[in-house]
Amino acid sequence: MKRSGMTGQRLAAIFMVGCILLNYPILSLFTRPRVIAGIPLLYAYVFGAWALLIGLLALVIERRRD
Amino acid sequence: MLQGWVIVLVAFAYLGVLFAVAYYGDRRAAAGRSIIANPYIYALSLAVYCSTWTFYGSVGRAASSGIGFLPIYLGPTLMVALWWYVMRKIIRISKAYRITSIADFIASRYGKSQLLGGLVTVIAVLGVVPYISLQLKAISSSFTILLHYPRIVMPAGAVALPFMKDSALYIAMTLAAFAILFGTRHLDATERHEGLVAAIALESVVKLLAFLAVGAFVTFGIYRGFGEIFSRAQEAPKLRALMTVSETGGSYSTWASLTFLSMLSIMCLPRQFQISVVENVDEDHLGKAIWLFPLYLLLINVFVLPITLGGLMLSPAGGVDADTFVLTLPMAQQKEALALLAFVGGLSAGTGMVILETIALSTMVCNDLVMPVLLRQTWLRLNERQDVSGLLPSIRRLAIAAILMLGYAHFRAAGEAYALVATGLISFAAVAQFAPAIFGGIYWTGGTRNGAITGLSAGFAVWAYTLLLPSFAKSGWLPLGLLTEGPLGIALLKPQELFGLTGLDEISHCLFWSMLANIGIYVGVSLVGARRVAETSQATLFVDVFRHTHGFDRSRIWRGSASVQDLLPLTGRFLGPDRARDAFLAYAHRQGLRSLDELRADADLVHFAETQLAGAIGSASARVMVASVVQEEPPGLDEVMDILDEASQVRAYSRQVEQKSRELESATTELRAANALLKELDRMKDDFMSTVTHELRTPLTSIRAFSEMLLHDPRMHLAERKRFLAIVVKETERLTRLINQMLDLAKIESGNAEWHPTELDLNEVIRESVDATSQLFREKGVALELALSDSVPRVMADRDRLMQVLINLLSNAVKFSRPGEGRVEIRLGTARSGGQDSLRVDVRDNGPGISPADHQTIFERFKQVGDTLTSKPEGTGLGLPISRRIVEHFGGRLWVESELGSGAAFSFILPIGLPSEASEKLAREAAHTTT
């Protein structure tokens, strides 16, 4: 229970990070008509942040020891 | 050229493959070698979330709001991170108590409430119908568009088509047939459909591949990668706007509220509950799904914007609906096979959603709506039928067909007013209303049934008013003025600007008000109201599921008696006798017993039977059915306290403990009061007995004293002897009178007195009473005046009893009159009292009068009031109490009016037209008299 308790807490932390990254006001920082590697900044940011979250989720889930 | 039959053939071939997979899955499951028992299949099946809304609608949404299509997928991504806590708990609860649907879950949590289960079902069906309708719309228009290949023709409005030529109707019927085939082929106690899950997982693969193929084709086939699409789009100002969030119009709040809404929907949609909870094979699969499912969502959205931009750049302005770009772009490029693949992808997105949703809803309709009603219909004699297991699949089949027809009806009626995504969001907002009851239910023991019912109803009502009503208005069913001016012109009640709230899009607006009402009332009512013990125990079982499922001793909260002979047939009636026998046998084996005969009908067996039944007919109905054959007592305070003790989270329960101790305290206070009352009654009885003995002993004392004196004194003079004997006789008479009157009063008070009511002329009765007392008047020299009235109506009363009253009043009057000066008047007349015509008799004397303080006392037993004339009034002290009771028996009233020094007037009234109840009573007595 102790270890999976840590897993739950880590996942909850990712949830909170996600809520912040993918919302106003952070989002507004990226809503600029710029292009990164041919992709609009906002689009690149949202998908990037999304992918980052998924990566973190996978990391926490797959490295849990139980 | 794509022939119509080719498309139909491909569609049916695809459905055939699906069915084959499902069939194979079921076979493997039956053989105990599940093909879905791995986390990848579980994660893929969760992607049933992506319906045609995703497949076609995302592009449509992106064409109008750019990146605004994404919150619907970001919400679930975030929510899934919390699944480790939330979903694991829901799954654990559902497996422990055999929950079969979201309605069952909520009903079970709040004391297995049938009402709540029904309410959730109704909201789910009403809320989800538009969602199903949008799938029909999407599949139907994709079919129609593909039929015109290579031309790109937008389908005409559905309403324009006659029913028989409307492909959506056939699609709805086909989907109903498949849902029935998939979902209700057999009835499983756990309501799990392994084959169906396998098919859903396959559909998820197909739609993802199809979408990726179209996306890759647009991005890399038509253009040369993302870079080119975006750089081309940057050149068009209209398209450039799609790549940023517009700074005005509350775009961020829309973003946030859609994210929040979809977080709730991934938990609350009936099909998501079905696939993630009910169909879950192993709790551990949750782990991988937590990152695989968001990954799926990300992949299926990667190409949305390129397809959108490509579609907008390649299509003539306004000619093609952006909702169809996924299909029309390959068509426009003459890619026949790709277009067909896109069609199949859309088909798989639509069928997956529709089949699973209707199956989930049909389970709810059957278990939480139809069965509770049917079981209550005694004329159906369902309770007596030996096997109703065949009935359940039939009800579910009918429900599936009915729900799809509702969806179709909505599709015909709603027309083109809404884009795919907008329709879907209406459904999201409806099912989101379940969230407070669910989350509150698993984390807060304080949530009550009444709180859930009222909160849910309020939230749903607000939803209907702020979202459903406007959608009707926009579809032309209701006047548009309702939206622009408000109902009856009241601007504050405008459905989309409730109480003047502006600046929010319609979904956020609805979400704010409905959640405010829902959560506020749920919490408020829960905090204020009391709850039943059954609710408390369910609440504890749900909230503390991780504690209780391990070695929880159920018998501790269950008291009752049952028998295997009752439980087995009951289970058999719903599961089928053979299945039930097998299940019980398996249970017996698990208990280490060899046969059914050794089974003991203890709390665990009752629980086992109930969960078996719950799987088939829902927990609320199961509870009712089990209760019908089991004698049980509700768990008592002690048992519940035991559960509470077991929980170590003292704080969570302190409120409850406090309440219990408050109850205990008030019970103690009540007991104390009751005890005091008993003591008082005891004292009063004691006083009464003491008075009675005093009254009896007084004449006895004289009798004994004189008798002894007469006996022991032989020399007593004869005159003395006579005087003493006369006293003895008089005292004996007094004793006899006393005893008779006491018995009389006792009989009247206990209702054992005999009454002989007849129709009486009160004039006669008064005259007779006067005659009977005339001797008294003469002896004391008291004058008597009669003021009678010959024309009074007759009354129903007992002649002798009434004379008893009159004689008592007359002799009292004489008793308290001055000899020689006394004057008594008796008067008869009519009166109106309490809205009733009555006869009134007054007996007035000119004696010393009675002080108002004693006006009540004189009607109490043995309470004679002393006066200035004689040191002790004669009589027993029972005459007036008896008289009053006699008058009251005939529906009348006896009272006194007097002041000290100005005489007394005793009056009584007797109603002429008796109230029906009293007259019936008297009629019965009269009838009794004649027999």
Place this chain on the structure above:
Amino acid sequence: MTKRILIVDDEPNIVISLEYLMKREGFAVETATDGEAALKVMAERVPDLVVLDVMLPKMNGFEVCQQIRENPGWRGMRILMLTARGRDREIAKGLGLGADAYVTKPFSTSDLVARIKQLLGQVP
């Protein structure tokens, strides 16, 4: 010397019987039918013994008893209480207030006479 006895009771027939009984035994008898009248009679001429009913109009037997005991001039007066309420609590109350004896109604005439003689120091 003839002993004087005051009989206080509100039941006329009981007064008659007691009066007859006491006179027959050679006592001088006076009567009263309520508490106040009894105190008046005592004030005029102090009796040697009072036969006192409890349930009396105007002033009950207990109160009369109490008043007698509070008056130093009446210290030698014997009090025999007579009641139809024979409960222990009332007997205790009567004796507590200074009554010398307590007899419940209905009584045996010979017992009552013996009791009175005993209280007056005349051995029967």
